[in-house]
Structures are given as structure tokens and as C-alpha cells.
Amino acid sequence: MKGATWDDLLWKIKILVTIDFLAVAILVPLLSSYFRELNISTEKYGLMSSAYSLSQLVGGLLLGALSDHVVSRRTILLVSFLGSAVSYWLVGVSHSFALLLLSRVVVGLVKQTMTVCTAMLAEHMHGSEEKGGNRAQQMGRLSACATGAFVVGPIVGSFLYRRHKLLPPLASAALFLLNCALVLALLPPPRRHGAKAPPPPVKENGGGGGKRVTLRQRAFALARDLRSSCSLRPCFTVVAAKLANSFLAFAMDRSLVVESYALGYLRSYSTLVMLGAQVYLVGRLARSTSESTLAACAMAAIAAAAALEAAPIGLHAYLALALPLRLAAQGLLSTCLQTLFTRRMPRADLGAALGAMGVLQSASGVLAPLYGGALLRGAGARGRAAAAGAHYLAFAALWVAAEAWAGCSDGSGDGGGGDAPEQGGGNGGARSAATAASVDGVVVAVNGGGVGRGGAGDRVKVE
DSSP, X not given: OOHHHHHHHHHHHHHHHHHHHHHHHHHGGGHHHHHHHTTOOHHHHHHHHHHHHHHHHHHHHHHHHHHHHTSOHHHXXXXXXXXXXXXXXXXXXOOSHHHHHHHHHHHHHHXXXXXXXXXXXXXXXXXXXXXXXXXXXXXXXXXXXXXXXXXXXXXXXXXXXXXXXXXXXXXXXHHHHHHHHHHHHHSXXXXXXXXXXXXXXXXXXXXXXXXXXXXXXXXXXXXHHHHHHHXXXXXXXXXXXXXXXXXXXXXXXXXXXXXXXXXXXXXXXXXXXXXXXXXXXXXXXXXXXXXXXXXHHHHHHXXXXXXXXXXXXXXXXXXXXXXXXXXXXXXXXHHHHHHHHHHHSOGGGHHHHHHHHHHHHHHHHHHHHHHHHHXXXXXXXXXXXXHHHHHHHHHHHHHHHHHHHHTOTTOOOSSOSTTHHHHHTTOOGGGHHHHHTSOSSSOOOOSTTOOOSOSTTSOOOOO
């Protein structure tokens, strides 16, 4: 692809991603307000979150396979934006639990913006050494667009919600429709012949260069990748961290009496704190001690933050002490676990393991809300915080014991490092279904304005 054409594609995709995440950020921090208006119980809230995660997992796998062989990625983007517009509009007009549940299932099935845009970039960079060398940089800039949107969007959403509760859903739906128009205007339809490059060869099957991979082959490849990843303890620790963060999100839900319009401002504040911790804190701490030790310290710090939240400290102390401590520790924990995962995983298996990790995280997102809903039934604000602190203390104890038993508390391991993620990213079409499960680039939680799993290294679960 010529340089001018390549640059043209880059800015078009960045515009689409920025508008998409801006639409998401306007409404997502306020979702709990719409749930509260219908007096939805903790159990039903957990059921809704599980249904969203399950539909997101199914939609990622199906649309990932379709975008490879059946329909163009342009069409997938149109379906994603149109479906998201309908879903977010339903949130504004919903007067029953069934409609809210339908809105979350619809957006979970079709919301694959970051997955498709990443695939488009990777497709045009494939086979080009000159552009392939900048792949990590371009992927990072794509994630930066999402992060920037989550700084601005919640403020806009809170401003609109204070004027009328229907304005945030309508604004989000309008932005999704704008993206539909931009896709039609900016991205040309694929040519009938030779428009799409054939999928990369499947090395393990030895089939020739352009042979298409069937859905059955994808399923077998995914099962093999899951089995390989589950044999590695760092994968288990990341899954446990994801589950623990889900529990903490439930513990923080409505933990303070905050006006609904203020939830968006709280989300923007949380995003800035998380971003600052990951940019300025992680690197400096990593130079003084190992990632394994830092992970244990981060778990303990999250438990300490939960203890502060369980105490009657008031809103200002929460914003000045408990929330920054929790967010900084979560960012540190997420980055350390991701670094250990990529370092210990054999270089040749890293791409497949990252895709399988996305599937495992999505699967845990189905189970965690159900567990949290049952565990925290009837618990007050302080009870939720105390439960979160107990889970993180147990997580820290298990982590330290596992690291000591394995003899790798210094964070050493096989493979990984350096360009391993880049090399592992192009392991073939059979793994794209697994990678497709890691959808929409930056993880955010809807409960109480807290940010769940963050950072460029983790997947982003956008609701």
C-alpha cells in the first residue's frame, strides 16, 4: 500500500474509533442511574452483566469469523454502529428490566469496533516490513484515541443527564449514526475481485498459503490455545485479577451517595488517575523491584483502599485518598500481570495465548457478575467494600504462595519480552477467532465510577 493511501486509512480509522468511544463514554458511566430508576436488584444487575459478557463473547467469535471470509469489514462496522445506536436508544426509552436486558444483549453481540479496526490495520500492515515495524505504535495510538474519549465523554454525559435523562442515550445514538455515515463516505466498498487479501496460512495444519480456515478448524485451534494458556500460572493470575476487579466493581456500586449526573465527572477523574499511574508510576517502581513483588504490593494496596472505603470517611476523603489509591494500584496490578504473562510465555506461542486469554477473560465476565450478585445480596455500601478487601487479601496471599512454590518471584520466565507480542500477533487465521474475543480495547466498569481493568496491555470491555 502506498504511503499516502496508508496515512489516509490511519486517520479515517482514528476518527471512527474516537467518535465510537466518545459515544460509549457519554452513556456507560451513567448506566447504573438508569438501572436504579427501575429498582433493579443486585441479582438482576448481575444477570444483566453476565448476559452482556456472554453476548460479547459470542458476537466477537461470530463476527470475527464472518469478517474474515463472508462479509467485508466495512459491513461489520456498519452493523456494529447501527446495532449500538439501537441499543443505546433502548436504554433511554426502557421502562422494564426486559428492555434493558435486550439493549445490553444487542450491543454485546454487535459491538466489535476496535476488533474490526485493529484487523483492518493489521491486514494492511501484513507483509510490509516498513509498516509492520510501526504496528505497535499505531495500535497504541488507536488505544490512545479510546482513552482520550473516556476523559471527555463522561463529562459530556453528566452535563446532558443533569438537563434531561434522555439526552445522553440520544447523543450516543446520534454519534453512532454519524459513524455509519462516515463509514459509507470514507471507507470504499470492497471490490468484487481481489478486494480482500487471503487469510494467512495455518502453520499447524500445513495447508498451503491461501487455504481458508473453516469454523471447525478455528474451534480446534481455540481449544488448543486455551489448553496451552491454562497450563501457565500467569494466565490464571490474570484471570483471577479480572474476577477480583469484577468483585470490587460490585463492591463499589452505589457505595457513596452521589448524584447521578456526578457519575460521569467521577469517571473522567478516575480515567485521568489511572492513566497517570500507568504512565508515571509503573515504570519507576518497576526499576526498583520485580513485577511479581509489585503485583503483590498492588493487591495489598487495593485491599487497603477497600478498607478506607468501608470506613465512614466521607466523599472528599474518598476522592482524595481511597479512590486514587485503588485506581493507581489497579493500574499497577494490571500492567505487572500483563508484563509477567508476556515474559513467561514462550515466544512462539504468545500470539495464540493472548487470544486465548481474551476468551478466558470474557468467560470470567459471564460468571463474575452472577457470583457478585449472589454474594453481595443485601450487603450495604460498607459491606461491599469489606468483601472486596477480603477478596484481594486472599488473592495476594495465594499469589505470594504460588510464586514462592514456583520459584519465580523475580518475574523471570521463558520467551516473551521485546518484540514477542509483535511477533506473536500474526500467527494465522485460525487464531483470529480467539483474538476477536478481546473486544474494544480499554476495560471500564460501570459501577460507581471506578475503572476496572485498564491499560494498553489489557483488553477493553466497552459496554
